Amino acid sequence: MEIPMTIVGAACGAAWRRRRFLALLTGGSTVLAVVAALLIPPLYRASVLLVPNQTGSSLSAALGDLTGLAGQFGISTGGEDPSRLFPEILQSRSLTHAILRSKVTASDSTSAVYLDWLGVDGATEAQRLEKGTKLFQMARSRVVLNPKNSSVKVVVFDRDPLVAAGIANRMASELDRLNQEIGRKNAREKRVFIEERRREVLRQLEADEEELTSFRVKNRNYIGSPQLVLEFERISRRVRLDEELALTLARELEIARIDEYKDVPVINVLDRALAPAERHSPRRAMIVIATFTISLLVGLALVLAWDGRRQFWSSFTAPGTTGMGR
Secondary structure: OOOOOOHHHHHHHHHHHOHHHHHHHHHHHHHHHHHHHHHOOOEEEEEEEEEEOOOOHHHHHHHHHHHHHHHHOOOOOOOOOHHHHHHHHHOOHHHHHHHHHOEEEOOOOOEEEHHHHOOOOOOOHHHHHHHHHHHHHHHHEEEEEEOOOOEEEEEEEEOOHHHHHHHHHHHHHHHHHHHHHHHHHHHHHHHHHHHHHHHHHHHHHHHHHHHHHHHHHHOOOHHHOHHHHHHHHHHHHHHHHHHHHHHHHHHHHHHHHHHHOOOOOOEEEEEOOOOOOOOOEOOHHHHHHHHHHHHHHHHHHHHHHHHHHHHHHHHHHOOOOOOOOO
C-alpha cells in the first residue's frame, strides 16, 4: 500500500522544485531590506522622569496652583489628584507651541528654531505651528503616567541625541514655568482682593469707633440704664469684631505678598534627560530578519498555491480522466 505524501513533504518538494524562485524572492527582499534599513535616518530616544513635589505643606499650595493651571487650558480636575493632569498639560497646545518656538542646539553645534529643525512647512506661521504640533505630539513625543506613584515619564524622539535630550528637559522646565506664572497670577489676584477687603474693614472699624466715641460723649452715665448698657455692648462688640477681622486680613495680606514672589515647584525632576549614546530606531537587524522570514513565508505560500493549481489542472488532462465540459 502506497503511503500518501504528507503536507510537509509536499511543501518541501514544491519548495525544492521552485528553489530558484524562493532564492530570488527572499534574497532580493533581504537585500532591499538591508538597503532600506541603512537609508532610514536614525532616531534617538531621551526621557525625563517627573514626580510630584513631596515637601509637606508646600505640596497642597503647589497642586492648588496646578489646578488653576489646568483651568487655563480648559481641563477639568474632577476632584482628582491634580498631579494626574501632568500628561494633559504637557501635551497641551500652549506648551507645545512654546517648545516649537524654542531654539535647539545639535551635536555639531548648529542651532535652529525647533519648528525649523523639524522641517515643517506651511503658507503661514499658524499652519506651520498646527502641523508641527501634530508631528510633535503624534511622532516625536510621548507622555506616560504611572498611576501607582503619579510619576510621569516624558519621552522625546529626534534624529540628534542632544536635541532629543534638550527638548525633553525643556518640557519639564516649561511645565514648571507655566505653573509659576499661573501661581503668581493667582497670588496677585488674591492679594488685590485681600487689600480691598481690608480697606473696607478698616473703614467700617473707623466708623464704629466714631460711633462708640459719640455714644460715650452723649451718655457719660450710661451704666445706670440697662438699655444704654446694651447699646454700648453692641457697639463695642462690632468694634472688637472689626479689629479681629482687620488683624486677620493683615496677616493674610502678608502671606499673599510672600506667595506672590515665592517659587513653589509642583514637580521634582527625578531623572533629567541625557543625550543617548545609542539610537532607538531603526532596529536594522530586526528589519532584515523580519523581511527574510516574511518573504520566505510568502514565497512558500506562492509556491504551494502554484503547485496546487498545476496539479488541479493536470488532473483534468491526465489520460483516463474525464475533464469539465466533457
